[in-house]
Amino acid sequence: xxTRRALSESAVAWLFxxxxxxxxxxVVAFPLVYSLWLSFTDVNLLRATGPAVELGALxxxxxxxxxxxxxTQVLADPLYWDSLWRTLYFVGAFVAEATVVGFAxxxxxxxxxxxxPLLRSLLLVPWSLSRIVVGLLWVGILDFEFGALNGLLLxxxxxxxxxxxxxxxxxxxxxxxxxxxxxxxxxxxxxFLAGMQSISDxxxxxxxxxxxGYWRRLWYVTLPALRPIVFLVLVLATVNGFLxxxxxxxxxxxxxxxxxxxxxxxxxxxxFTFFKFGPGTAILYTLTALCLLMTVxxxxxxxxxxxxxx
Amino acid sequence: MAALAWLFxxxxxxxxxxxxxPFHLLxxxxxxxxxxxxxxxxxxxxxxxxxxxxxxxxxxxxxxLVVTAVNLVVGTTAGYAYARFRFAGKTLSLFALxxxxxxxxxxxxxxxxLVFRALGLQNTLTGLVIAYCSFTLPFxxxxxxxxxxxxxxxxxxxxLVDGCNRFQAYWLVVLPVSGPGLVAGGAFTFMLCWNxxxxxxxxxxxPGTTTLPPVIAGMNGQINIxxxxxxxxxxxxxxxxxILVLVFQKxxxxxxxxxxxxx
Numbered sequence: 001x002x003t004r005r006a007l008s009e010s011a012v013a014w015l016f017x018x019x020x021x022x023x024x025x026x027v028v029a030f031p032l033v034y035s036l037w038l039s040f041t042d043v044n045l046l047r048a049t050g051p052a053v054e055l056g057a058l059x060x061x062x063x064x065x066x067x068x069x070x071x072t073q074v075l076a077d078p079l080y081w082d083s084l085w086r087t088l089y090f091v092g093a094f095v096a097e098a099t100v101v102g103f104a105x106x107x108x109x110x111x112x113x114x115x116x117p118l119l120r121s122l123l124l125v126p127w128s129l130s131r132i133v134v135g136l137l138w139v140g141i142l143d144f145e146f147g148a149l150n151g152l153l154l155x156x157x158x159x160x161x162x163x164x165x166x167x168x169x170x171x172x173x174x175x176x177x178x179x180x181x182x183x184x185x186x187x188x189x190x191x192f193l194a195g196m197q198s199i200s201d202x203x204x205x206x207x208x209x210x211x212x213g214y215w216r217r218l219w220y221v222t223l224p225a226l227r228p229i230v231f232l233v234l235v236l237a238t239v240n241g242f243l244x245x246x247x248x249x250x251x252x253x254x255x256x257x258x259x260x261x262x263x264x265x266x267x268x269x270x271x272f273t274f275f276k277f278g279p280g281t282a283i284l285y286t287l288t289a290l291c292l293l294m295t296v297x298x299x300x301x302x303x304x305x306x307x308x309x310x
Numbered sequence: 311m312a313a314l315a316w317l318f319x320x321x322x323x324x325x326x327x328x329x330x331x332p333f334h335l336l337x338x339x340x341x342x343x344x345x346x347x348x349x350x351x352x353x354x355x356x357x358x359x360x361x362x363x364x365x366x367x368x369x370x371x372x373x374x375l376v377v378t379a380v381n382l383v384v385g386t387t388a389g390y391a392y393a394r395f396r397f398a399g400k401t402l403s404l405f406a407l408x409x410x411x412x413x414x415x416x417x418x419x420x421x422x423x424l425v426f427r428a429l430g431l432q433n434t435l436t437g438l439v440i441a442y443c444s445f446t447l448p449f450x451x452x453x454x455x456x457x458x459x460x461x462x463x464x465x466x467x468x469x470l471v472d473g474c475n476r477f478q479a480y481w482l483v484v485l486p487v488s489g490p491g492l493v494a495g496g497a498f499t500f501m502l503c504w505n506x507x508x509x510x511x512x513x514x515x516x517p518g519t520t521t522l523p524p525v526i527a528g529m530n531g532q533i534n535i536x537x538x539x540x541x542x543x544x545x546x547x548x549x550x551x552x553i554l555v556l557v558f559q560k561x562x563x564x565x566x567x568x569x570x571x572x573x
Contacts, residue, residue, distance in 0.1 A: 016391030031421035
């Protein structure tokens with residue numbers, strides 16, 4: 001009797017999850033494998049003949065297997081490595097900014113003060129905007145000719161001539177970091193706030209009795225309790241940083257020169273501007289590998305350090 | 311926030327006032343002409359581009375709603391099973407779900423491109439719906455799983471005792487009290503679709519078939535369109551998602567934090 005129930009529970013469960021897993025298999029697993037295959041072939045979008053998988057009327061081209069040639073070609077390109085170092089800087093700076101600013105905003109919003117409900121409800125607005133709109137909005141502020149910031153600085157007499165934020169590569173890259181931070185930090189704040197509210201007041205009271213001031217309470221009570229959330233924020237920010245494309249599209253198009261070309265932009269351009277799917281998917285696959293690697297590394301780093309303490 | 315307010319100010323300004331120096335935070339005169347232009351109510355030199363605004367908003371709406379509906383039906387059911395049942399392969403498939411969450415969507419797009427070309431789904435809304443499910447479904451399953459874990463299991467048990475089968479317990483008893491979770495998952499999914507740019511830009515290139523973000527980005531790339539006009543389209547395009555988030559904030563915050571923290 002007991003085994004029959006367990007069996008039927010398993011069967012029912014599979015009936016419940018099957019549609020979702022089937023759909024995910026079709027729209028994630030299959031394209032993932034097919035893209036991986038493409039990265040080992042000489043994709044030519046104009047050629048209609050050649051090997052293919054045929055399912056009735058559907059004909060999915062397979063192209064010619066060329067081994068790891070796409071990868072060796074991509075890795076031999078100095079642009080790839082330049083983009084990689086740039087990406088690492090971009091991700092590092094973005095993760096640091098988003099985490100620090102997100103945490104600071106959470107600390108402020110965790111205190112009681114008049115206007116807090118309003119600020120809290122507005123918190124998510126930057127995050128809810130399409131990154132295309134985020135980019136547009138910052139063009140309006142930073143633009144050389146009509147930007148509001150330049151207008152204000154000029155009127156206040158702080159600068160003699162307008163600042164061209166996007167003219168020079170280094171400043172353009174850092175503007176990208178900050179604009180992306182503006183868009184994403186609210187989400188980090190949201191997660192930090194949720195974590196802070198789950199910390200028992202007794203802990204703070206006890207720390208206060210022991211004579212701990214605000215900063216010591218922050219360091220010894222708040223931060224240790226938030227460690228899983230810090231991990232989560234770091235992982236999400238890292239992956240988002242690696243993948244960011246849309247802001248580059250509206251703000252810099254990877255330029256000036258290649259100065260804001262990250263790995264994801266490089267892969268995007270190779271695949272969809274030049275339509276070289278072979279090298280393009282190879283670049284994108286190295287990006288995927290990086291993302292997964294970072295997830296594993298963070299997981300090890302953060303979890304390994306506090307698991308022994310319980 | 312000031313940045314968003316400024317976008318609104320520029321959208322009701324004349325371009326010549328934006329260019330004027332010394333600079334004014336409050337425009338000397340306001341106009342709704344920019345909005346009239348993008349809504350096709352007045353003629354102007356770039357009305358071809360601007361005319362795509364409304365059509366693309368409609369496309370965005372359709373894609374967003376269909377993807378949300380699919381997610382809520384399919385994803386919620388799976389989320390429920392993950393929250394309630396113990397079954398063979400549960401850990402493994404959950405791990406696979408987590409993995410897909412970390413996956414860059416852009417890596418899937420070349421495959422979509424070729425397969426959709428073979429299927430004739432390029433430049434169709436159906437194609438976008440399919441592609442969007444690839445990054446929304448894993449999220450929805452996860453958020454809904456976390457939500458159902460907050461509903462006491464006794465509820466389903468008493469339904470089973472009362473003679474419901476598993477599916478009836480879910481459909482007739484648990485779902486009707488899951489409004490907040492459904493709202494959170496649905497609003498989040500819709501927001502992701504409404505704001506998505508890269509996939510739509512690549513897969514739906516034919517004019518009139520794409521969604522709003524590529525159209526706005528396209529106008530931004532044109533030198534003959536004033537920034538104030540683009541600002542108007544950006545502000546208008548941002549409104550639905552912003553309103554959605556402001557209205558359903560409470561539920562979304564609960565759903566998102568539960569879904570992320572427990573991961």
